[in-house]
Amino acid sequence: MAEMKIYNTLTREKAVFTPLEGNKVRMYVCGMTVYDYCHLGHGRVLVAFDVITRYLRARGYEVTYVRNITDIDDKIIRRAAENGEPIEALTDRMIDAMHEDEARLNVLRPDVEPRATGHIADIIAMVETLVEKGYAYPADNGDVYYRVRRFAEYGKLSNRNPDDMRSGARIEVEEAKEDPLDFVLWKAAKPGEASWPSPWGEGRPGWHIECSAMSTCCLGKSFDIHGGGPDLVFPHHENEIAQSEAATGQHYANVWMHAGALRVNNEKMSKSLGNFFTLREVFEQYDAETVRYLMVSSHYRSPINYAPDSLDDAHRSLVRFYTALEGVTPEQGPVEAQYAERFHAAMDDDFNTPEALATMFDLVRVLNAAKREGAPEAPALAFELKRLGGILGLLDSNPAEFLQGGQPLALSADEIEAYIERRNQARKDKDFAESDRIRDLLADKGITLKDSREGTTWVRA
Numbered sequence: 001m002a003e004m005k006i007y008n009t010l011t012r013e014k015a016v017f018t019p020l021e022g023n024k025v026r027m028y029v030c031g032m033t034v035y036d037y038c039h040l041g042h043g044r045v046l047v048a049f050d051v052i053t054r055y056l057r058a059r060g061y062e063v064t065y066v067r068n069i070t071d072i073d074d075k076i077i078r079r080a081a082e083n084g085e086p087i088e089a090l091t092d093r094m095i096d097a098m099h100e101d102e103a104r105l106n107v108l109r110p111d112v113e114p115r116a117t118g119h120i121a122d123i124i125a126m127v128e129t130l131v132e133k134g135y136a137y138p139a140d141n142g143d144v145y146y147r148v149r150r151f152a153e154y155g156k157l158s159n160r161n162p163d164d165m166r167s168g169a170r171i172e173v174e175e176a177k178e179d180p181l182d183f184v185l186w187k188a189a190k191p192g193e194a195s196w197p198s199p200w201g202e203g204r205p206g207w208h209i210e211c212s213a214m215s216t217c218c219l220g221k222s223f224d225i226h227g228g229g230p231d232l233v234f235p236h237h238e239n240e241i242a243q244s245e246a247a248t249g250q251h252y253a254n255v256w257m258h259a260g261a262l263r264v265n266n267e268k269m270s271k272s273l274g275n276f277f278t279l280r281e282v283f284e285q286y287d288a289e290t291v292r293y294l295m296v297s298s299h300y301r302s303p304i305n306y307a308p309d310s311l312d313d314a315h316r317s318l319v320r321f322y323t324a325l326e327g328v329t330p331e332q333g334p335v336e337a338q339y340a341e342r343f344h345a346a347m348d349d350d351f352n353t354p355e356a357l358a359t360m361f362d363l364v365r366v367l368n369a370a371k372r373e374g375a376p377e378a379p380a381l382a383f384e385l386k387r388l389g390g391i392l393g394l395l396d397s398n399p400a401e402f403l404q405g406g407q408p409l410a411l412s413a414d415e416i417e418a419y420i421e422r423r424n425q426a427r428k429d430k431d432f433a434e435s436d437r438i439r440d441l442l443a444d445k446g447i448t449l450k451d452s453r454e455g456t457t458w459v460r461a
């Protein structure tokens with residue numbers, strides 16, 4: 001079989017992937033802190049590592065996919081108190097919601113889903129080892145800290161030098177720490193907070209140590225792939241390396257993979273900008289396969305822009321696929337090997353999904369031609385198209401239903417008003433191409449504009 005290349009954040013280059021043990025791939029991905037519903041950015045990470053897992057399996061690797069749940073944390077404690085509910089009631093509810101959202105995005109569940117609160121003994125044992133080895137120290141305030149300067153390779157993942165970090169003004173000064181760079185492994189409990197007994201008194205784990213302990217428990221001291229969202233490289237993953245390699249004395253994860261950012265209308269998604277969406281809000285407006293397609297159509301390391309136009313494009317692409325599949329009963333049969341070969345060549349090159357989809361579009365053209373000509377190979381071509389789509393977690397719907405559903409892609413009144421405002425501005429600027437484009441875009445969605453002296457009004461068809 002051809003070689004497969006993966007980009008490694010640690011070495012900052014694409015390299016041939018070789019599992020540590022035969023054809024077994026052990027992969028750990030940082031999961032959710034379950035105090036609220038999953039947002040679009042979470043959805044992107046979920047889909048990225050789902051495609052990676054599906055493709056590794058399609059290639060014959062035996063994958064063990066572990067994704068943790070952080071179910072104890074400051075935000076969780078605060079939210080549960082605000083809601084007046086026990087922590088477990090909140091976290092159980094959010095975990096159920098996460099599983100529902102995942103299922104709608106056609107994301108397969110990980111093989112193991114450890115919860116931090118289920119691994120407190122392992123976490124304490126790892127902190128004890130770090131204290132014994134001199135990499136950590138209990139402070140006067142009851143916290144236990146990691147001694148960053150003791151770990152010579154600190155900064156190797158995020159390419160930072162501790163000396164430069166020290167001069168940075170953003171490091172909070174905590175008097176109990178020996179050095180401002182040190183980070184917390186174990187937090188002393190405040191009165192009334194959820195806590196567990198430990199050699200350093202009642203407390204709870206810091207976030208970083210949870211992942212070191214859970215990944216080691218589930219996958220061993222060294223494993224193949226560690227993944228997560230773009231914002232986790234520093235400090236979370238840098239700290240995980242420092243903890244795990246100091247505690248075990250062994251190389252931690254071989255390949256570090258990070259998904260790219262998700263932006264909304266070309267801005268960073270944030271509550272303060274008013275462009276923050278949970279997955280369930282998104283699913284009220286767009287069907288989930290369209291959202292998944294948007295994510296798969298970008299390379300997993302590239303930024304994705306979530307905007308009505310890009311979702312329209314995603315939906316139109318799916319319509320082309322399902323139109324080709326409609327009216328043919330897929331049946332396995334001989335098909336030119338070039339489609340699968342090109343698909344695999346693209347995916348073997350650091351999971352290049354845009355290239356893989358381009359190959360699938362070539363297959364759509366051939367399938368459409370076969371259907372027009374009534375050629376006997378149409379069922380085999382349809383089978384191949386669905387098979388390749390399945391590796392990306394796409395094209396699972398019934399074509400007729402997908403197309404008949406018409407996928408409302410309904411715009412909210414606010415969004416329509418925002419388009420009208422953009423169109424008014426374009427007209428003022430005499431940019432009539434842009435104003436026509438917006439009018440047509442709205443017409444495609446069944447929104448008709450009426451211009452009068454009083455302004456522009458709209459009706460939904």
Ligand SMILES: [Zn+2]
Nearest residue numbers: 030031211236
């Ligand atoms: Zn983590």
